[in-house]
Amino acid sequence: MSEMMAPPRSSATGHAPAATTTIASRVRDRARQTPDLVAMREKDLGIWQGVTWARYWETVKVVGHALLALGIEPGDRVAIHSENRREWLYTDVGTVAVRAMTVGLYPTNPPAEVGYLLSHSGAKVLVAEDQEQVDKALEVLDQCPELSRIVYLEPRGIRHRYDHPKLLAWDDFLALGEEHRVLYPHAVDERMAEATPDDIATLIYTSGTTGPPKGVMLSVSNVEFAIETLVHGGGFTSPPPGPHDITLSYLPLCHVAERIFTVWFNAGAGVRVHFGESIATVQSDLREVQPTILFGVPRIWEKMLAGVMIRLASASPVKRLHARLWLKVADWIGVRLVARGGEHSALTRLVYAIGWIFFFRALRERIGARRVRYVASGASPIAPDVLKFFMGIGVPMHEVYGMTENTAVATGNRPGRVRLGTVGEPHPGVELRIDDNTGEILTRHPGTFVGYFHDPEATAKAMNPDGWLHTGDVGEWVDGTYVQITDRAKDVIITSGGKNVSPSELENGLKASPYVKEAIVIGDRRPYLTALIGIELDTVGEWAQRRSIPYTTYRDLSNKPEVVGLVQSVVDGVNARLSTVEQVKRFRMLSKELDHEDGELTATQKVKRAVIAKVFADEVEEMYRR
Amino acid sequence: MTNVPTPILTFADVRLSFAGVRAIAGVSFGVGRQELFAVIGPNGAGKTSIFNVISGVYRPQAGQVTFAGIDLVGLRPHQIAGLGVARTFQNVELFQHLTVLENLMLGRHHHIRYGTLSAIAWLGRARRAEIANRAVVEDIVDFLELEQWRLLPVGLLPYGVQKRVELGRALAMEPKLLLLDEPVSGMNLEETEDMARFILDIRDELDIPMILVEHDMGLVMDLADRVLVVDFGVPIATGTPAEVQHNPDVIRAYLGEVQRA
Numbered sequence: 066m067s068e069m070m071a072p073p074r075s076s077a078t079g080h081a082p083a084a085t086t087t088i089a090s091r092v093r094d095r096a097r098q099t100p101d102l103v104a105m106r107e108k109d110l111g112i113w114q115g116v117t118w119a120r121y122w123e124t125v126k127v128v129g130h131a132l133l134a135l136g137i138e139p140g141d142r143v144a145i146h147s148e149n150r151r152e153w154l155y156t157d158v159g160t161v162a163v164r165a166m167t168v169g170l171y172p173t174n175p176p177a178e179v180g181y182l183l184s185h186s187g188a189k190v191l192v193a194e195d196q197e198q199v200d201k202a203l204e205v206l207d208q209c210p211e212l213s214r215i216v217y218l219e220p221r222g223i224r225h226r227y228d229h230p231k232l233l234a235w236d237d238f239l240a241l242g243e244e245h246r247v248l249y250p251h252a253v254d255e256r257m258a259e260a261t262p263d264d265i266a267t268l269i270y271t272s273g274t275t276g277p278p279k280g281v282m283l284s285v286s287n288v289e290f291a292i293e294t295l296v297h298g299g300g301f302t303s304p305p306p307g308p309h310d311i312t313l314s315y316l317p318l319c320h321v322a323e324r325i326f327t328v329w330f331n332a333g334a335g336v337r338v339h340f341g342e343s344i345a346t347v348q349s350d351l352r353e354v355q356p357t358i359l360f361g362v363p364r365i366w367e368k369m370l371a372g373v374m375i376r377l378a379s380a381s382p383v384k385r386l387h388a389r390l391w392l393k394v395a396d397w398i399g400v401r402l403v404a405r406g407g408e409h410s411a412l413t414r415l416v417y418a419i420g421w422i423f424f425f426r427a428l429r430e431r432i433g434a435r436r437v438r439y440v441a442s443g444a445s446p447i448a449p450d451v452l453k454f455f456m457g458i459g460v461p462m463h464e465v466y467g468m469t470e471n472t473a474v475a476t477g478n479r480p481g482r483v484r485l486g487t488v489g490e491p492h493p494g495v496e497l498r499i500d501d502n503t504g505e506i507l508t509r510h511p512g513t514f515v516g517y518f519h520d521p522e523a524t525a526k527a528m529n530p531d532g533w534l535h536t537g538d539v540g541e542w543v544d545g546t547y548v549q550i551t552d553r554a555k556d557v558i559i560t561s562g563g564k565n566v567s568p569s570e571l572e573n574g575l576k577a578s579p580y581v582k583e584a585i586v587i588g589d590r591r592p593y594l595t596a597l598i599g600i601e602l603d604t605v606g607e608w609a610q611r612r613s614i615p616y617t618t619y620r621d622l623s624n625k626p627e628v629v630g631l632v633q634s635v636v637d638g639v640n641a642r643l644s645t646v647e648q649v650k651r652f653r654m655l656s657k658e659l660d661h662e663d664g665e666l667t668a669t670q671k672v673k674r675a676v677i678a679k680v681f682a683d684e685v686e687e688m689y690r691r
Numbered sequence: 692m693t694n695v696p697t698p699i700l701t702f703a704d705v706r707l708s709f710a711g712v713r714a715i716a717g718v719s720f721g722v723g724r725q726e727l728f729a730v731i732g733p734n735g736a737g738k739t740s741i742f743n744v745i746s747g748v749y750r751p752q753a754g755q756v757t758f759a760g761i762d763l764v765g766l767r768p769h770q771i772a773g774l775g776v777a778r779t780f781q782n783v784e785l786f787q788h789l790t791v792l793e794n795l796m797l798g799r800h801h802h803i804r805y806g807t808l809s810a811i812a813w814l815g816r817a818r819r820a821e822i823a824n825r826a827v828v829e830d831i832v833d834f835l836e837l838e839q840w841r842l843l844p845v846g847l848l849p850y851g852v853q854k855r856v857e858l859g860r861a862l863a864m865e866p867k868l869l870l871l872d873e874p875v876s877g878m879n880l881e882e883t884e885d886m887a888r889f890i891l892d893i894r895d896e897l898d899i900p901m902i903l904v905e906h907d908m909g910l911v912m913d914l915a916d917r918v919l920v921v922d923f924g925v926p927i928a929t930g931t932p933a934e935v936q937h938n939p940d941v942i943r944a945y946l947g948e949v950q951r952a
Contacts, residue, residue, distance in 0.1 A: 110829040111841070222888070225895045345839040 085260040087285050089125065089162035091292075091332040093257075096122030102308060104331065107151050107340040108350065116151060124151075124239075128159030129253040131242030135190055135214055139164035139259070142186045142268060146170040146179065146202070147194035149314045149327065150340050152218050152235065156192050157267075157318075157328055161285075163256045167267045168280070169319025171668035172198070173661045178278075178668075180205030186268055186280060186518065187211045192235075196222035203229065262286035268518050269321050271469045272667035280518030281469045283321075290494075290512040291472040292333040295325055300492040301465055302358050302439045303479050308335035310357045311436075315347050316365075320669060321469045322444055326360040348372075351433025359433075359440045363447040363573075364670060366462070369432055370451055371579040371604050378607060391424035399457030407461065407483035417459060425459050434460045439480070441465045443473075444669060446550060446569055448577035449485050456483075464488050466550065470527060471534055472512035476548050487547040488540075497548065504539040506548065539567075556674070558589045564646045566594065571649065574639040579604045581635055583659055585677055586649065587685055594648065595688040597681055598632055599623075599655035605631070623654040653684040699724050699868055699900055700745070705754030707740055707924075714740040715751065716924040722868070722902055727894050729903045729915035733944060737924040738904040739781065742870050745902075746778050747771040759867065773801055775867035779860075779874060783853045787846035791837055791856050792828065794845055798863025799824040831859045834897075835889060851882030858889065862897070869893065869901045875910055883910065890914055912936065920944065 084090065095104070100119035107114055116124075132143065143160040145167060147153055160167045168186045170179060172194070179201045183191065189211055193199045199217050206212065215231050216238045217223055223232065233241075245252065264285045270278040299305040312330060316323040330336040336358065341350030377388050394416060401413045409417065417425065429435045440455065440462040447464055455462040461480060466488030467473030475497065478489035491497040496509040509532045516524035527535050539557065540550045551557075552567035559565055568586035575584035575598065583599030600623055609616055609628065616622040632652065640648040659665040665676050678685065698721030707715040714737045722728045730738050743749045745756060747768040756763040763771055777798075785794050802824065809817040832838055835855050840848055845856055854874060861869055874890065875883045887910055893899050905911050911918060912932040920927040920935055922944040928935050935941055 110826065110833055112829075221896055222892060342838040343836070349839070349842075 084258055085262055085264075085285060086289055087161050087257070087260050087264075087266065088288065088292075088328060088332040089129075089158050089257055090260075092118070092122050092125060092158050095332070095335060099308070099335070102335070103337055104335075105151060105154065105338040105340065108342045108353075113339070113353070121154075124155045125158045125162060126253055127239050127242040127246065128155045129162040129242070129256070130245040130249075131238050132159060132163050132165065132190065133249070133252050133256070134241045134245040137163055137165050137189060139256070140265065141165045142168050142188040144168040144170060144183060144186060144188035144191045145319075146172070146174070146191060146198045147218060148172050148344065149316075149318050149323070150194075150218070152192065153318050154328060154331070154338075158332070161266050162253055164260055164264050166265045166282075169267075169269065169317070169324075170198075171272075171317050171319055171661075173668055174201070175662050176201040176204045180208045181277060182270055183209040183212055185277075186270075190214045190216065192216045192218065195219040199223055199227070199232070206231075260285060262289070263515075265515060267324075269319065269324075269469050272669055272671070279520060279523055281321075282515040282518050283469075283472055284515050287472045287512050287514060288329065290510065291325060291474050292329050294474050294492050294494060294510075294512070296330055296333040298493060299479075300474065300477050301325065301360075301441050302330075306330055306334040306336045306358055308337070310334070310336045311339065311354060312336055312358050312360070313339045313341060313347075313350055313354045313356045313433075315341060315344070315350070316360070316362065317668070320444070321467075321473045322360060322362075325473055326358070326441075330358070348433070352431065353433075355430075355433060355436045357436050357438050359437050361440070361442060362444040362669075363442060363451065363576075364445075366442060366447065366451050366455065367576065367579070370454055371601060373428070373432070374579050375604055375607050378611065388424065391420055391428075394420050395425070395454065395457030397457070399453035402456045403453055403483070403485045406481055407456065407463075407478075408481045421459070428458055429460065437461075439463065441477070443467070445671065446573055448573045450577045452485060466548070468536055468538075470514045471508050471510070471536070472514065474510060474512040475506075475508050475536070484543060484547045487543050487549045489548070490546045491548070498533075499540055499542065499548075504541065504551070506536045506538045506540045506550070507533040508536060509533045558586070558594070560588050560594065560646065561590050561592050562646060566647055571596075571639065571643075571647070574642070575635060575649075578635040578638075580608065580631060583655060583672065585672055585674065587678070587688075591689055593646075593650040595685070596636070596649045596652040597655050597677065597684065598636075598652050599659060600628065600632065602658065619658055620656045623656060629654065651688040653681075653688060655681070697724060698722055699759055700902070701755070701757045702741070702745070703755040703757075705741075705744060705751045705756060707737075707744060707749055707751040713924045714749075715744065715921075717754075718919075718921060718924070718926050719754075720919050720926075720929060722900055723916075724900055725894070725898065727890070727901050727903065727914055727916050729905060729911045729918045730921065731905060731908065731911055731918060732921040732927075735923070736921045738921060739872060740924070741921075742778060742872055742902070742904060745771075745870060746776060772864065775864070776870065777861035777864040777866035777868070778870035779854070779857045779872055781873045781876060783850070783857055785845045785853060785857055785860070788844055790842050790844055791832075791840050791848070791859075792842065794856055795828045795831060795859050795863050796824060798860035799827065801864055802827075827865070828863055831862050834862070834892070835859050851878045851885070854878065854882075854886065855889070858886075862893070862899075866899060869899050871901055871903045871905075873905055874903070875905065875907050883907065887914060 096118040101117050103115040104118045104121045105116050143165050145153055145156050157167045168188055170182055191202055191212055193202055193215055202215050214233050216233045216235055218235045220234055262285050265282045266285045266288050267283050268280040270280050272278050295301040297305055312326055314327040318324055318327060327338050331338045339354045398413050398417055437460055440460055442462055443465045452462050463478040465477035467475040476489045476491050494510055498507050513534050538550050539552050540548050543549045552569050556568055557565055558568050571586045572584040575581050580601055581598055582601040585597045586594055588594035602619055605628060614625055614627050636649050636652055661668055700722040702720050704717050704719050705715050706717055730741055732738055744751050747766050805817040805820055845853055875886050915932055918932055918935045919929045920941050927940045927944055928938045
């Protein structure tokens, strides 16, 4: 009834001569249809403050006008260097509204990388979060002649101390937009109406483990395909997400995965996005928000699991006994769920229900997964044991697969059809094949990227003329429809004995231990396999404390004979499951924690093997000495 | 000597001794309204004694201490705090078993005007006042980036964070003058850098004048607008960090300490 009485405003987009749908038009339409619903929340001075769709769109428009006032033309680049927060979305959507491209920078990017990204992208405007990021940009300003403005979000430390003509406070930036809107009230709408599916919506720099980052150009139609497949099609959350779903945005938004789960889930399905206080408060933010949809990388789940184990170890004996019992039950359930593709049997459902009352409910509440209905894990392979643990305690975790170059559209495990150790089945509308000679996975669909920015050579290498994308991942079919990733093509180790070994499988086996944070398997053209192993400071520190082993630093702790023994037992455990040639014969401890700023990890915390090989050359050679 | 036009605090020829031991022997200085003023000197030079005189813990035998036109000599410590002089301590003096939030709320004590009865009734005034106080405290949590520890007992926190909480409690008083007694003692490099940033932000963003007693010479020379050097209770020099650094008496006082050690 109310539908009949409502003015036909939803058709405003319908019968106009097919204006191109973008994330900007999606936000606009939501603001028209559900102006007073909450689109996102941010914890501000201890209180979760909501932003309605109406206010969201209003701010986006002002940002769009401000960008126009700063002379942003279609195809220009607007860079964002900030942690996840409301302004990230305002800027991203505002940029797309004026047909420019958003370029995200990792908050951890050191100045040299900031310089490279800003100059390579030729960004005209940079939105920088605070003094720290402004300092980085000012340091490399000479390399970026095209950068005309740096808009800063937090005035603290900048306001009274800096006097640079290119600096502009966010409030002044918005005021500029308001002024522009008074003079040209329809400028943003007109620009939006000119949008085409071929506009580049965003440049996503992939932090390659070799060589400098490459800028992946994703067009409006790429993004729309991803929204249709992964959001509406249920590729990343099945059943598909809607306005009742809640997410916490905490991984870097410059990565394609978090962009999907934050911006595209929000604009595409109306999912309520929450921004916590800082990276350091993720645990408590999760507890408060209790999201219904959760995305994370394996490292997050490993840390969560380690956290549960640490708390367990320091609990009172009675509690410990209680928890051990139920974790055993969880393991029992997990094994059965895995065997049935994630589907409960009557028996496991009953056992879980009892466990829910005594243990699982409290545990899930603690880790912020009380209401979660779908968890996606992606970006790197997850250890099966970790996945099984979460399934066992009732957190439905699904491994998904994709890469920036195909807008993250490739495969996913669907509820009830989970196959452990695989990345699931290709989404509908995705062509996926495995090359007969190289074993490389190739994909083809409308989400395949336009090309690398200013790098036709690399583009030609990644894409066949007939549209097939080389993922660089080696894989095989399992049970006909499931894809298993065996390794990155360039990472496969061929020992001097001629055996092909996939290091990531071994490494994930080692990293499944809560005591191991980093494992790098070596052995290319060597007689046997060895590994460099970095310990998890929290858990091993706790382990050492309980045994009254005194230690000072990470390095000191790593080299304690007891700790080396502990790691040896982990290695032995993994070796026991493998044939002789696949076993790790020797290992050495990493004497420092690997770090993005020291160049050992990429911004997404992936290990740069070439750098490691150089830094730890002595240790490696030692392992092959008689 | 007091070459600031409108000092918020003047310390004029103050003398303090304990049973014949001279702790302060005629020290004079003035602190400007926007100033970050540092007091440095070797161990036992009388730096903390100067703080204790200002905050009313010790009563000097001679001399005048004026804060915003009011004579502080003879006032009780809580009266001086009530005037808007807040301080932190060399060793952390927090309630170890209370949370960060609770410790900060205690800093609001001077701003609480409602009585026991209305607190029990929890209606109208008490409730409104408590919400307003919590808002001020949340501003401080944000300012000092304490979010992740908000609900943890202070005793569980790393030392550097505890010092930050203590600074936060002093800020919660909304002070007109802040006394910082060795704010970075015992901190590692990263914690020291964080604290230095907070101190600068307090001056620039919150506009609160500060007196800083500190051993870390690098920190003092980087941060302070002016420096007073004392040795055995005797003032040696006052001036900008650059001036003081090249003063022969100062160099002698510090090198002398090394030889004695």
